[in-house]
Amino acid sequence: MKVGIVLSKTPTYSETFFLSKIRGLQKHGFVVSLYVQKEDVSFKLCNVVQAPRFYRKNKFLQILAIFQVIFRLLPFLIRLQNFIKLERKVDRSWHQILKNIYNNAHILTAELDWLHFGFATMALQSEHVAQVIDAKMAVSLRGFDIDVYALQHPNCYSLLWKQVDKVHSISNYLLDKAKLLGLSNEISYSIIRPAVDLLKFNPVNRVLSEPINFLTVGRLHWIKGLIYTLEALAILKVKGVKFNYTIIGSGPDYEPIVFAISQLGLTKEVRLLGKKTHKDTLGYFTISDIYIQYSISEGFCNAVLEAQGMGCLCVVSDGGALPENVIHRQTGWVVPKRNPKLLANALQEVILLPEDVKGEYRKNATKRVIEAFSLDLQQKTFREFYN
Structure with a gap:
């Protein structure tokens, strides 16, 4: 089974939650890949795919990066078309759609059975990616996602709750609060708490x-x-x-x-x-x-x-x-x-x-x-x- 985990950056040595999860899956035959915005080249535990970079201060490098994304996506035009259709269905602007294509280009080409967002906030503006690549979608609930971000951005997870196939929560508290924020009782879930070595x-x-x-x-x-x-x-x-x-x-x-x-x-x-x-x-x-x-x-x-x-x-x-x-x-x-x-x-x-x-x-x-x-x-x- 192929599992893709989406994080902002590769885990550090002290982040045992993610490291132990990856090792445990690999030990039992799972193929794990990380999809990140920032990569530490010293991280060697599994395959890492980095998101396209933004070059705000260098227009030449930014244009070059855009062309690289276009060439990367050329063999996946059907996926791209499906992604655009789904984005248009929820009335996203063309500006936001193009931005979402760029930000998710490293995942839109993936072949996975599961796409797991390590934080609920990581899934925002990526809600349609799993469906487009024909993978099941999972999301993890953590304190900042539910306690803080959701207060600052009301209804921010409304589309995510409609797309997710299974939810992982580190506590009953966060799961119950997610339900108050609109998560359906019909969505499958597991409570998997942190662990210590x-x-x-x-x-x-x-x-x-x-x-x-x-x-x-x-x-x-x-x-x-x-x-x-x-x-x-x-x-x-x-x-x-x-x-x-x-x-x-x-x-x-x-x-x-x-x-x-x-x-x-x-x-x-x-x-x-x-x-x-x-x-x-x-x-x-x-x-x-x-x-x-x-x-x-x-x-x-x-x-x-x-x-x-x-x-x-x-x-x-x-x-x-x-x-x-x-x-x-x-x-x-x-x-x-x-x-x-x-x-x-x-x-x-x-x-x-x-x-x-x-x-x-x-x-x-x-x-x-x-x-x-x-x-x-x-x-x-x-x-x-x-x-």
Whole structure:
């Protein structure tokens, strides 16, 4: 079976979700190709087909690229005609149609059984490609697609929902929200959650230190709820709790977060480390006591999975799919979002628990990660997805 996966760029070493999926399919005889806008030449895991480039600052190169696309599509005139007909049926302008032909030229020549868009946003303006190349169409639902982009662009997926053959979601939360956005209950779907490479994890059953070491990994973005987290920690500081808080990640909200740290009097307690490699990040899990993910919403959150796998006690919000990731009072603690006082109370409760009770939480969390979020299980469910 031939599967084409559409992404913006080739996966990096840390993007285990896509890498393990590709390896698992290849191991069982699937032929996998990636269709990307940006290609890293060091990526050798499977065949990569790059989209035509845009040369905004060089008209000569742009004209040359247009002619290359024309020659590439000449043997596929019937497909091209069918694509134009389908685009005209939904009243797309000729300008948009020509743009869509150019952007999708690398896929319009493909011979595939499945065309799988790794993000719902990647399928926009490409909704007719799978039908034209006589392939089934799949799409993956992720947090940004459903929680953020769909709010900024109402009804953006209305055509996609009509064309898709099967949906992959990383959580029940995202699937349910997609249905609220118009996805039909009749469309086939599979919930295939993120997975972790268990060989990289060595759970540490530690005794809480003083000061307590808190950790969060994620973009510096409003949806991660970092301001609420800082406000909760300021409450703990007033109560006399000694702690250090490390935030790993970069993003657009760096300045508001730095300002909040200063205003809340947490300059000595909080460290913003910026972006770190996956290997370095795993190292911080081993020296952290409590992992906090107090996001407003999450599609699932790999970092929380990794934190549990590494033996951190996890306190998360009830935003999005986080309650599917952490089972309240079994593998961690789930706190209503946007409420720093409740978060502060929950963190203090965790700190004061007897060490044997903390150990049980760690044991439960690690056991669940091993049983429910292994790469082998993920690979198996993806094979079943296409079959």
